[in-house]
Amino acid sequence: MEAVSTTDEARLDEAACWSAVAGRDETAAGRFVYAVRSTGIFCRPGCASRRPRRENVAFYRLPEAARAAGFRACRRCRPESVESTDERVVLVRRACRLIEQADETPPGLAELGQTLGASPFHLQRLMRQFLGLSPKEYADALRIRRFRDDLKAGEGIAGATFGAGFGSSSRVYERAAKELGMTPGRFRRGGTGERIAYASADTPLGRVLAATTARGVCFVALGDDAGRLSADLAAEFPGAELEADAPGLAGVLARVVDYLEGRLPHPDLPLDLRGTAFQRRVWQELQKIPPGDTASYGEVARRIGQPAAVRAVARACATNPAALVVPCHRVVRGDGTPSGYRWGPERKTALLAAEREQAAGTPRKAAAGT
Secondary structure, three states, X not given: OOOEOOOOOOOEOHHHHHHHHHOOOHHHEOOEEEEEOOOOEEEOOOOOOOOOOHHHEEEEOOHXXXXXXXXXXXXXXXXXXXXXXXXXXXHHXXXXXXXHHOOOOOOOHHHHHHHHOOOHHHHHHHHHHXXXXXXXXXXXXXXXXXXXXXXXXXXXXXXXXXXXXXXXXXXXXXXXXXXXXXXXXXXXXXXXXXXXXXXXXXEOOEEEEEEEOOOOEEEEEEEOOHHHHHHHHHHHOOOOEEEEOOOOXXXXXXXXXXHHOOOOOOOOOOEOOXXXXXXXXXXXXXXXXXXXXXXXXXXXXXXXXOOOOHHHXXXXXXXXXXXXXXXXXXXXXXXXXXXXXXXXXXXHXXXXXXXXXXXXXXXXXXXXXX
């Protein structure tokens, strides 16, 4: 059975594809996958699951294309495990793996080409030909899917925004109506009935906003504008009752400012952080990293007993809602260089430099270049 044409566009012959699905033709595995809109699952052609209605089926050349479209792999037939004999497809799938496994910032076209030993132009053409997306478009599709999945899992909007790799909440809201069918706040429906007090102050690294529940600190953010930070807090807890309370937060802010000005090694404060069990394990491990030291994403994954979960650790760092108190700035790339930071890479660099100076006995410099 020849489900794929020999044209340069590598277009699928949908009639032949459907014939293979209807006949559960296992020999067609690796040539395409089919996705069922009513279940949200994609399968290999020979899957033994119940045959879907034709009008509910879409075909994709690669499993990665189906996942980018929002479908999940069938656990029964494991369509992603099928290897292709087409060297072009192998190259495209390797590029997809590199984009998926990136700690925070996905590699660009030039970096992908260098890593894979292919010219950027050739790689771009093959990805559009077999995947239907450029490397950048594929990375963007993954961001949207991660954002949607995190919201469904109960993640806050700001946390889901940065965890998915979006640089700002404005980019999410620009695409929300199209991708979610509603605003992120309505999609999430979280935080209803919670009372959260907050306040902000000036620090050597700009403004800091801290927020607490009756149980402890739930949010700490760094930025340049108090109004923007308040908006981020509201986005994180869309259903909560927010109350400005500078006197009540004075002690919390004092400890954060003392830390940033070098008078405390760490702002040790009670926490009330919302996250999955995995996220909380990562955040607890981050608090064990001494000031002045760093750990790679891989090291943190090994310390929590899940050495293969490097990417998940990176996402937990990116979704950390409590800057400084949970020191995600102490996690770096495997080669020791700083990676992205939810509150700005310049602040991460400054924090690491200041902590190293203090650990070495050198007085901390305020706001060095930030």
